[in-house]
Amino acid sequence: MSRLARAVNRLAGSIFPRKAYVEVSGSKIVAPHRRLSGLAFKDDRVYIESAENEAHRLIDHFQCTRESRILDVGCGQGRLAIGLIRVMGESAYTGIDVNGDSIQWCKSFIEKDHPSFRFKRLNLYNERYNKSGIKIDEQFQFDIEPASVDIIYLYSVFSHTTEHDTRVYLKDFLRILRPQGKIFFTAFVEDNVPDITINPADYRLKCSGPLHIVRYNKPYLFSILAEYGYSILDFDYATETDGQSAIYLSNPR
Numbered sequence: 001m002s003r004l005a006r007a008v009n010r011l012a013g014s015i016f017p018r019k020a021y022v023e024v025s026g027s028k029i030v031a032p033h034r035r036l037s038g039l040a041f042k043d044d045r046v047y048i049e050s051a052e053n054e055a056h057r058l059i060d061h062f063q064c065t066r067e068s069r070i071l072d073v074g075c076g077q078g079r080l081a082i083g084l085i086r087v088m089g090e091s092a093y094t095g096i097d098v099n100g101d102s103i104q105w106c107k108s109f110i111e112k113d114h115p116s117f118r119f120k121r122l123n124l125y126n127e128r129y130n131k132s133g134i135k136i137d138e139q140f141q142f143d144i145e146p147a148s149v150d151i152i153y154l155y156s157v158f159s160h161t162t163e164h165d166t167r168v169y170l171k172d173f174l175r176i177l178r179p180q181g182k183i184f185f186t187a188f189v190e191d192n193v194p195d196i197t198i199n200p201a202d203y204r205l206k207c208s209g210p211l212h213i214v215r216y217n218k219p220y221l222f223s224i225l226a227e228y229g230y231s232i233l234d235f236d237y238a239t240e241t242d243g244q245s246a247i248y249l250s251n252p253r
Contacts, residue, residue, distance in 0.1 A: 038241055040241075058084075062184070064088075069148060070091060070149070071149045072095040074097055077105055080095075081095055084117075093116065093117045094119075096122040124136055124165075127162075128210050138168060151182050154185040155241075159188050163224075173251075174228060179253045181250075188214065199213055200213060
């Protein structure tokens with residue numbers, strides 16, 4: 001594209017700003033040009049189907065109902081929330097994210113119409129997503145009441161988080177989970193690799209920027225989970241975005 005064409009596009013965008021959302025099958029979803037997810041999710045139908053699939057994941061694996069209290073850590077632009085609304089309707093849901101623009105979008109186009117869905121900015125440091133945030137230590141706690149959550153969901157969060165912060169999260173999840181509460185998360189997991197590698201060379205993706213890929217050795221990751229007392233319910237290798245694996249946990253208390 002020439003400089004002139006780019007300049008014309010910028011001018012047109014300032015005069016006729018593109019909408020922040022598109023409506024697909026009765027649901028408002030973030031407009032493709034604002035989507036932070038991978039290229040596959042630029043397709044509206046794929047995005048909607050993936051949202052519904054994530055809701056069904058929680059129903060099928062964790063027997064999620066409208067009464068289940070759900071915490072979506074790294075909620076992004078509300079993909080899981082949209083799926084839950086489409087599949088179950090109003091739910092006891094809280095979404096948190098370090099990206100302020102994403103949270104504002106969710107408040108404007110999800111929470112406004114569905115008040116049982118609440119969204120909060122989590123201003124924590126992440127070298128990739130929020131360098132101006134507050135760094136956490138071992139005393140960190142989420143602003144969530146003890147024993148108040150049935151399901152914690154993290155998609156592509158631990159895959160871009162340091163081991164230190166992942167451990168802090170896992171520790172506090174024990175505080176906020178109800179007895180027999182469940183956790184779903186994705187991570188880059190392999191056998192026969194170093195315990196943990198940040199941005200490994202010659203892996204699934206060409207790494208770009210800090211914390212693009214945080215890869216775990218499977219036995220090492222499982223040892224961390226056991227250290228905090230979690231029971232591993234299921235593990236699906238490389239079934240998720242960019243070859244991440246799916247891990248399902250239970251709080252044994």
